[in-house]
Amino acid sequence: MSQHDDKRRRLLGRLGRQLAYTAPVLALVAGGVALHDTFGEEETSPGGVAATSLLVASAHAEGAAEAEGEMEGEAEGEAEGEAEGEAEGEAEGEAEAGASDAVQRPAGYTPAYSETGENPAEMLARGVELYYDTSLSTTGLSCASCHGSDGQDMGYLSTFEQPYPHRVAMAEAQFGMAEVHADEMVQICMVAPMEADPLAWGGEALTSLAAYMVEVQRRYSGQPHDL
Numbered sequence: 711m712s713q714h715d716d717k718r719r720r721l722l723g724r725l726g727r728q729l730a731y732t733a734p735v736l737a738l739v740a741g742g743v744a745l746h747d748t749f750g751e752e753e754t755s756p757g758g759v760a761a762t763s764l765l766v767a768s769a770h771a772e773g774a775a776e777a778e779g780e781m782e783g784e785a786e787g788e789a790e791g792e793a794e795g796e797a798e799g800e801a802e803g804e805a806e807a808g809a810s811d812a813v814q815r816p817a818g819y820t821p822a823y824s825e826t827g828e829n830p831a832e833m834l835a836r837g838v839e840l841y842y843d844t845s846l847s848t849t850g851l852s853c854a855s856c857h858g859s860d861g862q863d864m865g866y867l868s869t870f871e872q873p874y875p876h877r878v879a880m881a882e883a884q885f886g887m888a889e890v891h892a893d894e895m896v897q898i899c900m901v902a903p904m905e906a907d908p909l910a911w912g913g914e915a916l917t918s919l920a921a922y923m924v925e926v927q928r929r930y931s932g933q934p935h936d937l
Contacts, residue, residue, distance in 0.1 A: 810885045812908045813897040819911050821893055823921035825874045827928060827936065830921075834936060837922025840915055847904030853919070856903060861937070863930045871931040874924060892927070893920035 815821075823829050840846065841853045858864040869877045874892045881887040881898050890898065896919045897908045909916035928935040 809901065810887065813881075813885055813894055813901055814887065815891065815894060816911055821891070821920065822912060822917045823893070823924070825892055825924055827924060829924065829936070831936070833918050833921045834925060836914065836918035837920075840919050841922055846900065846909075846915075847906050849903070849905050851904050853899065856899075857926075861929070863926060866930060870927060873931075874927060891920075892923045893917070896920050896923060 823833065842859065844850055844852045844855075846852065856865045867879060869879070874895075875889040877889050878887075878895060878898070880902065881890045881895070884902060885898065887894070893911075893916055896916060900906050900908050909919070922937075925935045925937045929937055
């Protein structure tokens, strides 16, 4: 067998193996047969390899490259998507944790008001003033904007009938808190609808507002109150 025939045999053998493992190539082969039936004998390249076979080999190589490119693209896309999803999840978790820290009672904190009532009259009077104070927010709202004025309580869910601490849907949904104290509820309203900084823990403003909200809760639930 000549060196030329040996090269031709090896080339045809490689092409045969590619045809055996690549389904799209079978369609190209069928196309080549149709061309052969239509135009007669296949043209051959200078090396003696059929032109249709070269076309099949070229198509196979291009198809394999495209498939590999698609697989790499999909893998990169999935990896990027997972990385972005994890980063967003971590960022959201950190943001939620930070917000919760701002509205939850800090460690070692002891409130200067009572959640069972009997708070000083001057504390309640200051709480009333702050309840109508729009300067506490950055949105022009006051507590009364959402919850009514002159004893016309509104904007509360049925859970508000329970003494503090109790469940508040907004606190649970936005901050992951199962229940809140009166001062924590004030802080949540400051941070969320009023879009302001939380009040100083133990300060006059937070203490007075919390004491006032204790009496509002008692009034709303039909209990004796000091308002």
